[in-house]
Amino acid sequence: xGRYILRRLVQGVITxxxxxxxxxxxxxxxxxxxxxxxxxxxxxxxxNLEARYGLDKPLMEQxxxxxxxxxxxxxxxxxxxxxxxxxxxxxxxxxxxAALGILAVAFAALGGILWGALTALYRNRLPDIVIMLLVxxxxxxxxxxxxxxxxxxxxxxxxxxxxxxxxxxxxGTVSHMIVPALVLGLGTMAFLTRLMRSSMLEIANADFLxxxxxxxxxxxxxxxxxxxxxxILPVVTVLGPSIAAITTGGFVVELVFAIPGLGRYxxxxxQQSDYTVIMGTTVFYGAFLVFMVIVVDIIYGFVxxxxxxx
Amino acid sequence: MTTPAGVPSFAPVPTSATEAQVISRPxxxxxxxxxxxxxxxxxxxxxxxxxxxxxxxxxFGPFAWRVNPDDQDLDQISKxxxxxxxxxxxxxxxxxxxVRDTFxxxxxxxxxxxxxxxxxxxxxxxxxxxxxxxxxxxxxxTAPGASGWRVYRNLYDPAPDHxxxxxxxxILPANTSFEDRLDLEPRRYFYSVLPxxxxxxxxxxxxxxxxxxxxxxxxxxAVAKGLVEDAMTLAPGDSVELAFHPLGTDYLGxxxxxxxxxxxxxxxxxxxxxxxxxxxxxxxxxxxAGFAGGRLDQLLMRxxxxxxxxxxxxxxxxxxxxxxxxxxxxxxxPMLVAMVLLSWPATARLVRGQILQIRExxxxxAARLLGARSAWLxxxxxxxxxxGVILVTLTFAVPSAIFTEAFLSFIGMGxxxxxxxxxxxxxxxxxxxxxxxxxxxxxxxxxxITVLAFNLLGDGLRDALDARMRSTE
Numbered sequence: 001x002g003r004y005i006l007r008r009l010v011q012g013v014i015t016x017x018x019x020x021x022x023x024x025x026x027x028x029x030x031x032x033x034x035x036x037x038x039x040x041x042x043x044x045x046x047x048n049l050e051a052r053y054g055l056d057k058p059l060m061e062q063x064x065x066x067x068x069x070x071x072x073x074x075x076x077x078x079x080x081x082x083x084x085x086x087x088x089x090x091x092x093x094x095x096x097x098a099a100l101g102i103l104a105v106a107f108a109a110l111g112g113i114l115w116g117a118l119t120a121l122y123r124n125r126l127p128d129i130v131i132m133l134l135v136x137x138x139x140x141x142x143x144x145x146x147x148x149x150x151x152x153x154x155x156x157x158x159x160x161x162x163x164x165x166x167x168x169x170x171x172g173t174v175s176h177m178i179v180p181a182l183v184l185g186l187g188t189m190a191f192l193t194r195l196m197r198s199s200m201l202e203i204a205n206a207d208f209l210x211x212x213x214x215x216x217x218x219x220x221x222x223x224x225x226x227x228x229x230x231x232i233l234p235v236v237t238v239l240g241p242s243i244a245a246i247t248t249g250g251f252v253v254e255l256v257f258a259i260p261g262l263g264r265y266x267x268x269x270x271q272q273s274d275y276t277v278i279m280g281t282t283v284f285y286g287a288f289l290v291f292m293v294i295v296v297d298i299i300y301g302f303v304x305x306x307x308x309x310x
Numbered sequence: 311m312t313t314p315a316g317v318p319s320f321a322p323v324p325t326s327a328t329e330a331q332v333i334s335r336p337x338x339x340x341x342x343x344x345x346x347x348x349x350x351x352x353x354x355x356x357x358x359x360x361x362x363x364x365x366x367x368x369x370f371g372p373f374a375w376r377v378n379p380d381d382q383d384l385d386q387i388s389k390x391x392x393x394x395x396x397x398x399x400x401x402x403x404x405x406x407x408x409v410r411d412t413f414x415x416x417x418x419x420x421x422x423x424x425x426x427x428x429x430x431x432x433x434x435x436x437x438x439x440x441x442x443x444x445x446x447x448x449x450x451x452t453a454p455g456a457s458g459w460r461v462y463r464n465l466y467d468p469a470p471d472h473x474x475x476x477x478x479x480x481i482l483p484a485n486t487s488f489e490d491r492l493d494l495e496p497r498r499y500f501y502s503v504l505p506x507x508x509x510x511x512x513x514x515x516x517x518x519x520x521x522x523x524x525x526x527x528x529x530x531x532a533v534a535k536g537l538v539e540d541a542m543t544l545a546p547g548d549s550v551e552l553a554f555h556p557l558g559t560d561y562l563g564x565x566x567x568x569x570x571x572x573x574x575x576x577x578x579x580x581x582x583x584x585x586x587x588x589x590x591x592x593x594x595x596x597x598x599a600g601f602a603g604g605r606l607d608q609l610l611m612r613x614x615x616x617x618x619x620x621x622x623x624x625x626x627x628x629x630x631x632x633x634x635x636x637x638x639x640x641x642x643x644p645m646l647v648a649m650v651l652l653s654w655p656a657t658a659r660l661v662r663g664q665i666l667q668i669r670e671x672x673x674x675x676a677a678r679l680l681g682a683r684s685a686w687l688x689x690x691x692x693x694x695x696x697x698g699v700i701l702v703t704l705t706f707a708v709p710s711a712i713f714t715e716a717f718l719s720f721i722g723m724g725x726x727x728x729x730x731x732x733x734x735x736x737x738x739x740x741x742x743x744x745x746x747x748x749x750x751x752x753x754x755x756x757x758x759i760t761v762l763a764f765n766l767l768g769d770g771l772r773d774a775l776d777a778r779m780r781s782t783e
Contacts, residue, residue, distance in 0.1 A: 018616040026628050140762035142713060142733075144720045145754040148740045155744065251623070251721055256740070267721050270627055278631075282624045289621055 005298055012290045017067075019286035023279050024066055028059065030275075075280030080272045086280035090262065094284070096171060097254070097261035100181055101247050108185035108192055108242065113235060115189070116196020117228055123201065131193065138190025143183070147256035150183040169258035180257045184250060188242045192235055199231040206230075236300055240293035247285065344698070347774035354770020360763040368578050371571035379568040380728050383553050385527075385535075387563040388746040391556060395496075399548045400439060400526035409435070409446040409487035418455030423511035427453040428504055432519045435487065439526040440494045446487040447503055447517065456505035460512060461488045464500045468518060474502045496525035527552075558748050560738060566752055573730035573753065576642060578760070580715045580731075584649040585707035591650065592657025593693060593700060599658065600665030601688050611662065614655040625652055626714065630723050641726040645718060649711060657703055664696040698775035705768035709761040716757055732757045 041049070050056040054065060069076065075086035115135075119128040154166045166179050203209065204227070212222045251263035262281060269277040338346065348354055386395065429447040436444055449456060462468075464475025479488050488503075504516035527537075529544040537550050544550070557566035599610040629648030630641075668674060669692070677691055712732075718724035719733030727734065732753040739750030 015616060015619045019620055022620065022625070023628065026625075026632050030632050136762060136765070137758075140709075140765060141758045142716050142720075142736070142754070142761075144717070144736060144740065145750075145758070148736075148743050148750060148754075152743060252717065255721065266624070266627075267723075270631060270723065273631070278628070282621065282628065285624055286619070286621050290619055 004301060008294045008297060012294050015290050016283070016287045019290075020067065020070055020283045021063075023282045023286075024063055027275055027279050028062075030273075070283065075284070076276040078274055078277050080269075080274045080277075086276050089265065089277060090280060090284050093260060093262040093265045096259060097247065097250055097263055100177060100184065100253070100259065100261060101243065101250060103177055103181035104185035104246050104250075105188070105239070105243055106185075107181055108188035108246070109235070109239065111185070111189040112192025113196055113228075113232060115193040116235075117200060117231070119193070119197045120200030120204070120231075121223070132197075135190045135193050138186055139194070143187055144252045144256065146183045146186050147180075147253050150179050151256060154179055169256075171259050171261075176259075180253045180259060183257075184246055184253045188246055192238070192242070195238060196231060196235055199234045200227060203227060203230050233300075233303065236296065236303060240289075240296035243289070243292045243296075247289070340698075344771075344774040348770055351770045351773060353766050354774075357763040357766040357770065360759065361767060364574065364578065364760055364763070367571065368574040371574070372568070375567055375571060377553075377565045377568040379564060379572040379730055381564065383535075383555070383559060383563040383565070385525075385552055385563075386555060386559050388561050388742060388749065389555060389559045390746065390748045391558040391566070393554075395525070395552045396549045397525040397527040397532075397552055398439075399529055399532065399544045399546055399550055400441060401546050402528050402530065403441050406435075406442070406444055406489055408485055408489065410484055411449055411486040419457070419508040421453075421455035421507060423505075423507040423509075423513045425453060426450075426456050426505040426507060426513040426515070428513065428515040428517040429459070429486070430517065432501070432503055432517045434519070434521055438521045438523045440496055440523055441491070441526055441528075443490040443494060443499070443501070443521055443523060444487065445490070445501055445503070445519070445521075449483075449486060449505070455507075456483050456513075457508040458483055458506040458510075459486070459488070459503055460506055461490070462502040462504075462516075463490065463492075464502070465497070467500055467520075468502055474504075474516065475500065480506070494523055496523055498522050525552075557752055558746075560735070560749050561742055561746075566749070569730040569735060570732075570752060570756060573732045573735055574756065576725055576729060576731040577712055577715055577733070577757070580642060580646060580649070581708045581712035581760075584646050584653070584711045584715075585704060587646070588650040588654040589657045589700065589704050589707055592654040593661050593696075595654060596658035596661030596663075597665050597688050597693055597696075600662040600669065601684065601692065603666075603669075607662070611659070614658050617652065618655045620652065622652055623714075623717065626718060627723050630718065641724060641729070645715060645724055649714060653707070653711075657700070657707075660699060660703060661693075661696055664699055665692050668692050668695050702768055702772045702775060705764055705771055709764040709768075712757065712761060712764075 047056070054062060057065070073087070075090070078084045078086055078089060081089075115131050119131045122128045151168060154168050157166065158164050158168075165175070167173075167176050170176055209222060209226055212226050213219075217226075247263075250261060251267055253259070254261040254264040255267065262285075266278070266281045268274075269281065348358075385397070389395075427450040429449050432445060432447040434444065435446050438444075445461070447459075459481040460477055461479040461481065462474035462476065463478045464473060466473070466475075468474045478490050478492055481488055490501075499521050500518055501521055502516045502518045505513045507513070527550055529538075532538045532544060532550050533540070535553070537552065538544060553565075555565050555567065557570065560566055560569065595610065595614070599607045599614075602610075626645075626648050629651065630644055633644030633647060665688075674687060674691055677687055682690075715724060715731060716733030716736065719731045720737045722737070725731045725734055735753035736750060736757070739747075739753060743750050
């Protein structure tokens with residue numbers, strides 16, 4: 001197990017290095033440069049500024065400085081917000097995105113497993129048909145439409161109740177989180193429900209279930225201990241990529257619900273060409289996703305020992 | 311039945327080797343079988359028709375409905391879908407001197423607002439039209455001394471909670487009339503008038519009048535907008551059909567139907583072209599890796615793994631900035647390139663896996679034995695045999711590409727305005743969702759239907775083409 005974890009970690013570090021390199025060279029080729037501004041700047045001042053930010057050095061030297069700083073966990077200073085470190089920005093805003101994301105993933109995973117198990121249990125009967133219809137809807141409707149509808153629903157709900165049960169936007173309390181997290185997790189929940197259902201049906205005819213039935217175990221126990229537990233495995237595998245989908249999908253929900261998360265900040269930085277923030281956020285997100293996938297794989301290795309052998 | 315003795319009542323059927331081998335039904339090729347299965351699947355068939363319908367809508371729609379999607383109809387802004395609207399022809403605007411009331415020419419600074427009473431006889435002078443609404447009133451004789459009048463306009467009845475709406479004018483006391491020409495729409499307005507004291511404080515007493523505004527148009531305007539050929543044919547009082555917008559207009563007065571059609575061109579073009587190109591690239595890459603095997607295979611697939619690990623949407627945005635958009639450009643090409651660069655590895659992996667299996671098949675060995683060259687083997691034997699899987703991938707790739715386009719346009723990183731796309735239309739519609747929901751509903755519905763149709767078609771194709779992936783239903 002130790003060797004497996006070590007190998008995965010080494011792979012992860014190489015992947016993050018690849019992401020960092022791709023980001024660096026992509027950003028370097030972007031038309032325009034970070035020192036461009038509306039004010040005319042004399043060549044002397046420009047040279048000084050370039051020296052200040054190290055932009056006068058050869059490209060490869062810049063690249064190695066960038067890598068060395070990144071290895072120390074230093075993403076530099078924001079271009080548009082004077083004297084604000086990218087690390088601070090990420091630390092401040094990612095906390096919010098992460099809280100929202102965790103809630104959304106939890107909601108999606110629990111909902112997906114529950115609904116998936118239900119559809120398999122009531123196969124081809126009314127609950128199955130209704131849930132699968134909703135699932136198709138959940139997969140086909142874009143996230144920003146859900147976000148808009150969610151907000152509309154909140155407005156109407158508050159108007160009907162006469163007081164503010166869920167705020168329409170903003171951040172701060174638990175009630176701010178619930179509706180955006182529901183909206184954010186909806187697409188993933190639909191996907192997980194479908195996966196769970198096919199996984200449940202696939203093992204419905206497995207030998208070990210027949211054996212369990214032949215031994216005379218109660219149906220309830222077979223369902224919980226044998227069928228459900230085995231069917232959850234594929235759901236666990238896709239949790240890593242799901243977290244990726246949810247954190248990046250967070251942009252839209254954060255924009256619509258005015259949540260000061262990292263996704264919204266990233267879109268803002270892109271619009272303002274804040275190069276260091278864009279690079280820092282991309283590498284940070286990339287590293288985060290790689291790390292999440294590794295964690296999920298390691299957990300999976302514990303759940304299913306066959307994976308470790310490969 | 312009587313049987314002669316010694317003759318058996320039954321005899322064995324003569325077994326002829328040739329007869330047993332005869333195939334009584336016509337043989338079906340792989341594609342014939344797939345088509346038969348697909349036709350039996352009603353959901354997939356309906357989806358197929360929807361996809362065909364969407365393509366027709368996209369390709370031929372703009373020929374049938376020849377409205378320029380960028381034209382603004384300023385008479386009809388954010389109008390919900392409905393039949394054509396009619397305007398009455400009116401004379402060109404003529405200035406109005408207003409009404410004066412000599413009784414209230416002398417303001418009294420000693421009178422405070424709470425002692426002032428609302429004027430009486432608030433009435434419309436002439437006809438209330440979209441050109442101008444003219445109001446006049448008579449000051450209250452029992453409580454003189456108002457230092458001015460304030461006129462409010464509201465879209466709703468101010469009665470319940472005293473919400474008078476928008477202040478549209480402050481008037482000198484001698485004037486007891488008001489002409490409103492501010493952005494008038496053909497609808498009911500609620501005008502309120504109240505007196506002001508010398509310090510500008512409002513009296514709490516007001517008079518309210520609901521006014522139904524009629525849509526008018528002058529003959530010159532009708533000609534300028536191309537509604538009629540010749541101004542001479544119109545006399546005041548005639549009615550003129552305004553431009554017809556079957557699906558309403560957006561917040562800039564642009565025709566929704568035309569925008570949806572042109573937006574479909576962008577969205578479907580990106581969805582279909584991007585997925586075709588990256589699936590094609592994935593096939594070549596995967597086939598090369600699978601066929602070469604060994605070191606090269608390892609190297610190629612390791613690189614594919616890295617591309618998969620890139621955070622997709624972040625890099626889409628990065629590439630979008632990298633390729634930049636010149637002003638006047640639609641921004642479609644940078645999006646296509648970025649999508650292709652980031653999306654191919656999934657197909658490459660899938661095809662490689664298939665090729666690795668097929669490589670060991672007997673017929674490949676036979677072809678090799680007959681002296682087939684590598685390129686021939688890959689192109690003639692291997693790729694065609696992965697076609698089923700590829701087709702399924704393609705149908706699922708289209709909706710995901712449409713989603714990506716919509717997402718990017720939604721956050722303002724996709725097509726550049728005024729180019730319409732379903733995603734950017736949703737983005738614009740979301741802002742006015744509460745007052746004019748049709749601007750959001752139409753494009754969102756089209757995206758959903760398209761994605762749904764492609765997904766269901768993909769499910770059907772998978773069931774029809776690939777025995778192993780056949781869904782358990």
